[in-house]
Amino acid sequence: MARPDEAHAGAEAGPPERAGSEPDGAQPLAIECRGVTRRYAGVLANDQVDFKVAHGEVHALVGENGAGKSTLMKMVYGLEQPDEGEILVRGQPERIDSPRKAIALRIGMVHQHFMLVEAFTVAENVVLGAEPKRGGLLDQDEANREVAELARGFGTKLDPEARVETLAVGQQQRVEILKLLYRGADILILDEPTAVLVPQEVEELFDNIRKLKEQGKTIIFIAHSLEEVLAVADRITVLRDGKAIGTVTAAETTEEEVAEMMVGRPVLLERVHGQTPSGDPELQVEGLRMLDGGREALAGVKLDVRRSEIYGLAGVEGNGQAELVEALVGLRHPDAGSIRLGGRDITREHVRQRRELGLSYIPEDRHARAMVLPMTLWENSVLGQHERPPFSWRGLLNPKAMRARATDLVRAFRVKAPSIAVPAYALSGGNQQKLVLAREFASGPKLLIAAYPTRGLDIGATEFVWKQLVSARDAGLAVLLISANLEEILALSDRVGVIYDGRITAELDGSKATMNELGLYMTGARSDREPAA
Amino acid sequence: MKVEERPPPPQPEPAAEAVAGRIGLAEQARQLGMRLLAPAVSLVVSALVGALVILVVQRSFKDLSAVASSMWNYGLLNRSSFAFIFGRATPFIFAGLAVAIGFKAGLFNIGVEGQYAIGALVAAVVGAKVSAPTALEVPLVILAGMAGGLAWALIPALLKVYRGAHEVISTIMMNYVANGLLLYLLSGPLKDKHQVGAIAQQRTVEVHDTAGIGSMVPFFNSIGFNFRASSPVTWLFLLALVSAALYAFVVRRTRFGFELRVLGTNPRAAEPAGIRTNSMMLKAMLLSGAVAGLAGLQDVLGFDGFMKLDYVRFYGFTAIAIALIGRNTGLGIVAGALLFSYLDRASSGIGLNTDVPKEVTLIMQGVIILTIVVAYELVRRAAARRQLKEAHERA
Numbered sequence: 001m002a003r004p005d006e007a008h009a010g011a012e013a014g015p016p017e018r019a020g021s022e023p024d025g026a027q028p029l030a031i032e033c034r035g036v037t038r039r040y041a042g043v044l045a046n047d048q049v050d051f052k053v054a055h056g057e058v059h060a061l062v063g064e065n066g067a068g069k070s071t072l073m074k075m076v077y078g079l080e081q082p083d084e085g086e087i088l089v090r091g092q093p094e095r096i097d098s099p100r101k102a103i104a105l106r107i108g109m110v111h112q113h114f115m116l117v118e119a120f121t122v123a124e125n126v127v128l129g130a131e132p133k134r135g136g137l138l139d140q141d142e143a144n145r146e147v148a149e150l151a152r153g154f155g156t157k158l159d160p161e162a163r164v165e166t167l168a169v170g171q172q173q174r175v176e177i178l179k180l181l182y183r184g185a186d187i188l189i190l191d192e193p194t195a196v197l198v199p200q201e202v203e204e205l206f207d208n209i210r211k212l213k214e215q216g217k218t219i220i221f222i223a224h225s226l227e228e229v230l231a232v233a234d235r236i237t238v239l240r241d242g243k244a245i246g247t248v249t250a251a252e253t254t255e256e257e258v259a260e261m262m263v264g265r266p267v268l269l270e271r272v273h274g275q276t277p278s279g280d281p282e283l284q285v286e287g288l289r290m291l292d293g294g295r296e297a298l299a300g301v302k303l304d305v306r307r308s309e310i311y312g313l314a315g316v317e318g319n320g321q322a323e324l325v326e327a328l329v330g331l332r333h334p335d336a337g338s339i340r341l342g343g344r345d346i347t348r349e350h351v352r353q354r355r356e357l358g359l360s361y362i363p364e365d366r367h368a369r370a371m372v373l374p375m376t377l378w379e380n381s382v383l384g385q386h387e388r389p390p391f392s393w394r395g396l397l398n399p400k401a402m403r404a405r406a407t408d409l410v411r412a413f414r415v416k417a418p419s420i421a422v423p424a425y426a427l428s429g430g431n432q433q434k435l436v437l438a439r440e441f442a443s444g445p446k447l448l449i450a451a452y453p454t455r456g457l458d459i460g461a462t463e464f465v466w467k468q469l470v471s472a473r474d475a476g477l478a479v480l481l482i483s484a485n486l487e488e489i490l491a492l493s494d495r496v497g498v499i500y501d502g503r504i505t506a507e508l509d510g511s512k513a514t515m516n517e518l519g520l521y522m523t524g525a526r527s528d529r530e531p532a533a
Numbered sequence: 534m535k536v537e538e539r540p541p542p543p544q545p546e547p548a549a550e551a552v553a554g555r556i557g558l559a560e561q562a563r564q565l566g567m568r569l570l571a572p573a574v575s576l577v578v579s580a581l582v583g584a585l586v587i588l589v590v591q592r593s594f595k596d597l598s599a600v601a602s603s604m605w606n607y608g609l610l611n612r613s614s615f616a617f618i619f620g621r622a623t624p625f626i627f628a629g630l631a632v633a634i635g636f637k638a639g640l641f642n643i644g645v646e647g648q649y650a651i652g653a654l655v656a657a658v659v660g661a662k663v664s665a666p667t668a669l670e671v672p673l674v675i676l677a678g679m680a681g682g683l684a685w686a687l688i689p690a691l692l693k694v695y696r697g698a699h700e701v702i703s704t705i706m707m708n709y710v711a712n713g714l715l716l717y718l719l720s721g722p723l724k725d726k727h728q729v730g731a732i733a734q735q736r737t738v739e740v741h742d743t744a745g746i747g748s749m750v751p752f753f754n755s756i757g758f759n760f761r762a763s764s765p766v767t768w769l770f771l772l773a774l775v776s777a778a779l780y781a782f783v784v785r786r787t788r789f790g791f792e793l794r795v796l797g798t799n800p801r802a803a804e805p806a807g808i809r810t811n812s813m814m815l816k817a818m819l820l821s822g823a824v825a826g827l828a829g830l831q832d833v834l835g836f837d838g839f840m841k842l843d844y845v846r847f848y849g850f851t852a853i854a855i856a857l858i859g860r861n862t863g864l865g866i867v868a869g870a871l872l873f874s875y876l877d878r879a880s881s882g883i884g885l886n887t888d889v890p891k892e893v894t895l896i897m898q899g900v901i902i903l904t905i906v907v908a909y910e911l912v913r914r915a916a917a918r919r920q921l922k923e924a925h926e927r928a
Contacts, residue, residue: 331804352807361805372799383795384806392788399786425917 028091030055030187030218031076031107036085038071045071047242048085053187055090058209058219060229060250063239063262064458069222072239073189076220077109078102089187108180109189114172116164123147123160126178150181155211156204170201174208188212190221194228195456200316200523206232226255226459227487238262263460279307282447282478283328288337290323297323298334299502305447310469310479312493312510314486314518320502321482322364325451328480329361330354342446355384358446362436362453364482366429370436373425377417380424380435381406385443409438413468430461437468448472451482466492486515500524567916571908572858572868579900586896587889599887607882608875616750616764618874623766624649624828625870626773628852630780631682631825633861635700637784638817639797644689644704645825646849647711648682652826653833654715655681657840658723660740660833670743674834675772675827682826683819685711690818694811700818708849719842735842746834767835769827774867776824781863793817825849854902860909873898 033051037044046068053059061069074080076087078096086093089105096102102109116125123143132142144160151158156174164172173193180188194202209219209232223229229236230250238245238261245261281304290298298320305311315321326332328339330351339347341357349357361384363369371380382391382402390401406420413434417427424432433453440448450469454462469492473479483489489496493510498521505527508517520526587597608614628645635642642648656678663673689703725738749766760766784790796803796813803810828848833840855873859865876894884891 329805350807350809351805352809355807363805368799368801369805370802372795372802374798375794379791383802386791387788387807392791395788397786397788397791 028055029053029088030057030090031220032088032091033072033076034086034088036072036075036082036087038068038075038080039083044242046075046082049239049242049244051237051244052247053218053220054235055218056213056216057234058213058221058232060233060236061220061222061239062226062229062236062258064460067239067262067458068242069239070191071242073109073191073220073222076102077107077189103183103185105187106185107187107189108183108185110173110176110180110191110193112191112195114176116172116175118165119163121161121163122158122167122175122178125164125175126150126160126182128179130183147178147182150178153211154181154208154215156208168201170197170204173197173201173205177208177212186216187218188220190219192222194223194225202228225485225487226258229258230255240264259459262458263463279309279476279478281306282342283480284338284340284343285328286338286340288324288327288334288339290320290327290332290334292323296502298327298337300337301499301502301504303497303504303507305478305480307446307478308473308476309494310473310481310492310510312489312496313480313482313499314489314496314522315484315499316522317484319499319522321451321499323502324499325361325364325449325482328449329359352387355443356388358444360440360443360445360448362440362448362450364451364455366432366436371424371432374423376423377410377415377420377427377435378403378406381409381420381439383439385439405442409435409442413438413464430457433457433461433465437465441468441472445477447478447480449480449482452484453481454483454485454488462488486518489518490515498522500527567912571905571912574908575858575901575905578904579897582900583893583897586893591889596887596889600883600889600893603882603886604879607886608879611882613760613764614878615758616753616760616766617878618871619749619770620764620766620831621874621877622867622870623770623773623831624846624848625851625855625873626777626867627824627828628848629855629859629866629870630776630863631821631828632849632852632856633780633859633866634793634817634821634824636856636861637790637793637797638814639800640693640814640818640821641701642686642704642818642821642825643701643849643853644686644707644822645828645852646847647704647708648685648822648825649678649827649829649846649848650711650715651685652678652681653829654718654723654737654840655684655826656744656830657737657740657833660744661738661839663744664741665743667743670741671746671834674740674744675830678830679823679826682828683823686818686822686825690815690822693818694815715840716842719840723840725839736837737840739838740834744834745838746830748835765836767831769831769835772827773870776827777863777867779863780866784863789816828852854898857902858905872901 029052031051031053033049036046036049036051038046049068049072051061051072061073063069071080075082076096078098078101081097087096088094089096089107094101094105096105096107099109117128120128123140123146124138126147127138127143132139132146134142147158147160151160151174154177158171158174158178164175167175177188177190193205197205206228209221212219221233223233230253233250235247235249236253236258237247238258240262248258248261283303283305285301285303288298288301289296301320301324303311303313313321313324323332327334330346330349330353334347337347338345341354341359344357346354346357367373372383378399379402382405386392386397386402390398391405392398403420409415410417410420415427415431415434415438417431424435427435437453448469453469454465457465466488469479469481473494481489481492490510490513493513496508496510496513496518497504498506498508498518500522501524505524506521507528521528584597587600588594591597628649631645631648632642656674659677660670660674663670665673685707686704689698689700689707692698692703693700719737720735723737725734725736727738728734728736746767746769748762748764749768749770750760750762750764753760753766784794792803792808792813795806795808796810796817800810803813829846832846851873855866855869858869858872859867876898880891880894883889883893
């Protein structure tokens with residue numbers, strides 16, 4: 001473990017001579033993987049991967065789920081070892097057999113799931129393991145001072161004395177980055193850093209990344225969203241099925257080109273609006289209010305979703321979306337207001353009744369809410385519909401009908417599964433989501449509530465989910481789409497509502513709305529509606 | 534919208550057999566082998582540890598062979614060994630099922646101990662007060678026992694559902710309350726004051742003969758066994774086996790069982806699936822208590838004919854181990870109950886026939902519990918790895 005003083009010296013040692021410039025091979029590369037191969041139980045996770053990262057560049061590593069991005073980075077960070085090939089750090093072949101070794105080589109990694117002690121302060125978390133000491137005790141003031149300085153250095157305001165549990169996700173992520181900087185890392189690996197962030201936080205992160213680059217740091221970041229990649233990366237390397245497909249310069253490529261490299265065929269992610277919906281409202285919400293620990297999470301929500309319509313609900317997370325969905329599905333009771341489904345008041349009905357009346361629900365967190373991972377696919381295939389015939393009759397289950405349904409769903413939605421008798425955890429995230437989607441469509445719904453339906457999915461699976469939502473809409477379904485991804489909202493929605501501070505502050509025509517416009521409403525800078533009385 | 538209307542997938546379809554989840558005979562045999570592997574390993578390890586303990590304590594191979602032969606001859610081959618094993622297994626099965634029902638719903642019912650004690654007391658009182666023909670009275674006292682157990686589970690169940698009180702704490706507390714209540718009732722209000730004999734026991738009035746549960750010995754002897762007439766096995770053993778079968782059926786093949794499993798495995802997924810989680814939790818806890826109420830009946834209605842003060846059997850705690858070993862399956866619980874019952878029997882044999890402390894079987898029981906958890910986890914991981922690998926290969 002590098003001592004803090006050495007760490008700072010190290011950080012200052014490399015002036016950003018080559019920041020932003022293209023690599024030409026004259027200076028040794030920061031990281032070079034040569035023919036790296038890694039097998040898991042006979043499966044090639046990385047197949048002869050060549051990967052070059054120049055000093056001082058922001059290099060994005062993209063690819064679908066299971067393409068081998070994380071495996072490659074785990075090897076660079078010493079969490080795994082290559083079966084074949086070698087890894088060079090600053091031109092020297094290194095055997096990186098542990099994260100400890102990686103840190104000694106000034107390589108740091110921020111994982112998707114943060115490793116912070118929630119009850120500790122920012123400074124305590126940052127210095128943990130390499131604490132400045134005075135008389136054998138932690139020198140709190142010194143730690144605070146160093147951390148504040150470090151944070152200023154990359155353009156972020158973080159109170160070193162704030163407890164980590166009180167911080168927003170984006171700020172916690174910055175604490176993780178500070179930890180690496182404190183230990184002197186100048187090659188930073190960020191594993192899907194934007195997956196957990198809302199759009200505003202993504203912007204801040206990108207500012208930080210640019211600052212770090214100015215300081216001469218090398219940044220490798222694993223990403224899903226191509227728009228983000230193009231916004232911040234200098235170069236992009238695409239992995240597909242464990243192979244490196246190619247490296248392109250961000251300034252000279254397009255989203256379409258990279259998407260095609262990732263998927264292996266042209267991808268269409270464009271606006272797919274239907275005609276202006278003229279159907280009757282399927283869902284009508286009036287004056288919905290909900291208190292959440294004294295705070296008004298929903299402050300009089302009014303909205304309706306018509307048949308043959310996708311209603312996109314945009315908003316920064318934490319503005320009442322979660323509470324609204326819970327109220328609509330019946331997981332929590334609102335304190336005031338009414339919810340009507342197909343003209344019938346369901347405000348006080350149980351989830352089961354709502355489902356019987358035609359409500360379908362794709363939960364935000366599929367592992368926690370949509371599936372029972374240790375149970376088989378055929379059991380998961382009827383979850384929520386298990387009490388209806390033919391799956392159960394007079395309290396007895398009909399496993400034959402359940403299996404038949406599962407087989408149908410797996411075929412129709414091309415779920416990649418070895419068999420319907422395997423537990424749900426045996427499927428990849430994308431395939432789990434496909435099964436959930438298939439199940440919720442199969443109940444013959446009138447209203448589908450889809451909360452963040454493509455979160456964490458790769459581009460191929462996202463495309464599939466979008467197509468299914470659109471074809472369901474065309475078949476007459478009313479869809480309420482909740483998403484933090486504005487691209488998704490704009491691509492799919494016939495109408496867009498913006499939720500801000502527990503209210504719908506705007507309703508826009510989906511074919512005319514723009515990102516900027518939505519951004520203004522989402523941050524509360526603009527509002528069409530007076531706060532409800 | 535119907536799923537069936539979608540166009541057929543252009544990709545080559547996986548083998549129909551694989552998709553339908555049917556598996557070959559060889560695969561079934563392999564899976565069964567995997568399932569038996571963990572208990573087998575655990576038994577072997579516990580036998581080895583037991584042997585080691587004997588060698589260390591007694592320093593003699595002679596004692597070791599004496600223990601082994603006693604466990605074999607007295608434990609299994611003795612004329613009435615199996616009657617003892619079946620009889621002792623009866624309360625173990627009921628209590629194990631009670632614990633398993635809770636586990637299935639994600640509830641840890643530690644209160645089986647108190648629940649069967651109250652169940653037994655209620656059955657004893659009803660059996661003494663009510664006089665009816667056997668065909669009516671026996672079902673009545675059995676139901677009384679279940680009602681007692683259920684009632685004792687009601688308070689923790691309500692606290693759990695409506696106040697969020699953790700069932701582990703509340704059921705443990707209810708055990709103490711049950712204990713205190715029994716002490717008071719048996720030495721006071723419910724004490725049989727007309728006892729004949731020199732020493733008056735702290736016990737209830739004897740139940741009517743019609744409430745007694747008959748010995749199963751004649752039945753066993755009619756099918757080829759040769760048990761002594763006094764061997765302690767009653768028809769409750771049959772009820773225990775039927776209960777285990779019924780439990781297995783309910784868990785696997787009924788909507789209630791399905792919802793129970795969903796609730797127990799992932800309560801957060803149960804809610805959006807329309808499962809009434811509170812009501813299910815309440816039902817599971819009450820059912821667990823009712824089944825627990827059956828565990829104490831054999832001693833009261835089959836053997837003693839009354840409830841007495843030194844009535845503490847610790848079935849409830851053994852039952853947790855049995856449910857664990859039996860992986861909460863009907864068959865597994867019966868097997869686990871028979872195993873523990875056998876070890877009890879073997880323990881008396883060791884005490885009678887050898888110089889080795891009979892507590893060596895307790896050590897074996899402990900080692901079984903410890904090793905089986907590890908063994909199950911190892912087997913589970915191996916199976917999960919294999920499944921993931923197959924998924925990768927086929928995908």
